[in-house]
Amino acid sequence: MNNDSKDMPSASTKAQRGSAYCAADNPFLGSRGLVGGSGEKRKHRHNNPYEHPLLLRPYDVPEHITAARQLFANGPIEVEIGFGRSHFFRDRVLQAPETQFLGFEIKLEWVRRVAKFLAREDRMDCRVVLDDARPLLLQLLPEESVRVFYVFFPDPWWKKRHHKRRIMTQEMLDVMYRLLEPGGAIELRTDVRDYFARVDELFQNDARYERIEPGIDQNGQALPLTHREKKCRETGIDTYSLRARKASQS
Numbered sequence: 231m232n233n234d235s236k237d238m239p240s241a242s243t244k245a246q247r248g249s250a251y252c253a254a255d256n257p258f259l260g261s262r263g264l265v266g267g268s269g270e271k272r273k274h275r276h277n278n279p280y281e282h283p284l285l286l287r288p289y290d291v292p293e294h295i296t297a298a299r300q301l302f303a304n305g306p307i308e309v310e311i312g313f314g315r316s317h318f319f320r321d322r323v324l325q326a327p328e329t330q331f332l333g334f335e336i337k338l339e340w341v342r343r344v345a346k347f348l349a350r351e352d353r354m355d356c357r358v359v360l361d362d363a364r365p366l367l368l369q370l371l372p373e374e375s376v377r378v379f380y381v382f383f384p385d386p387w388w389k390k391r392h393h394k395r396r397i398m399t400q401e402m403l404d405v406m407y408r409l410l411e412p413g414g415a416i417e418l419r420t421d422v423r424d425y426f427a428r429v430d431e432l433f434q435n436d437a438r439y440e441r442i443e444p445g446i447d448q449n450g451q452a453l454p455l456t457h458r459e460k461k462c463r464e465t466g467i468d469t470y471s472l473r474a475r476k477a478s479q480s
C-alpha cells in the first residue's frame with residue numbers, strides 16, 4: 231500500500247470544498263464550535279495531505295462521502311471518535327472481525343498509523359477519517375446503521391466558553407440517536423469527573439436511552455483499554471465510564 235493510490239479521487243475545486251458540512255438539519259453546521267475554529271481553516275493545516283485508500287478526507291474530497299455511505303450501507307458498524315494513539319481501535323478491530331469500523335481523529339500521524347494497520351490486516355471494509363467527527367457523522371453514515379459509538383477520554387475543554395466544543399452534548403446525543411441501530415449503544419470513558427457528571431445527567435434526562443453495563447460488547451467480551459486509560463491505571467487516576475443503549479420505543 232503506498233501514498234499515491236490510483237483509487238483516490240482527486241482533490242475537489244475550491245467551490246466544492248466545505249459542501250460536506252452543509253447537509254440540511256445537521257446541527258454541527260459551519261464554523262460553530264468546530265475544533266480549532268472553522269472547517270474551512272482546518273483544511274490548511276494539512277498542506278501536504280497524506281493519501282491512502284482507507285483514509286477519508288471528506289472536506290478536501292467530497293466524493294469520499296458517497297463512497298463511505300456505500301461502504302457502510304449494511305453494517306454493523308462501530309465508530310470511535312478521537313481514537314488518539316489507537317490502542318483501543320486496533321485491538322477492537324482484531325477482536326471483532328465481522329464488524330466494520332470507522333474511526334475519527336484530527337491528528338495526521340495517528341490517522342496514518344491506523345490506515346496502514348487496516349491495510350496490513352486486510353480490513354478493506356473499515357475507514358479512518360482525518361477531521362472533526364461532529365459535522366461528518368450525519369454525512370458519512372446512514373441512519374440506524376451504527377451498533378456502538380465509542381468516545382474515550384475526549385478532550386475536556388475546561389473553560390466554560392469552550393464547553394460547546396466538547397464531543398458529548400445534547401446535540402450529539404440527538405445525532406447519535408438517529409444513527410444508532412435499534413438497541414445500539416454509546417460508550418463513554420473519561421477521567422474528568424465534571425465532564426462525566428454532565429454527560430451522565432444528559433442521559434438521565436433523555437428517555438430515549440437506557441443505561442447498561444459498560445466495558446463489555448454485545449457478545450459479553452471485555453472491551454480493550456485505550457492508551458489514556460492504561461496511563462490512568464498506571465498512575466492511579468480515577469476513571470468513569472457509562473454505556474447507554476437506544477431504548478426500544480413502546
Ligand SMILES: C[S@@+](CC[C@H](N)C(=O)[O-])C[C@H]1O[C@@H](n2cnc3c(N)ncnc32)[C@H](O)[C@@H]1O
Binds near residue numbers: 384385456457
Ligand atoms: C485525550 S485524547 C484521547 C485519545 C484516546 N481516545 C485515548 O483514550 O487514549 C482525545 C483525542 O481526541 C481527538 N479529537 C478531539 N476532538 C476531536 C473531534 N472533534 N473529532 C475527532 N477527533 C477529535 C484528539 O486529537 C485526541 O487525539
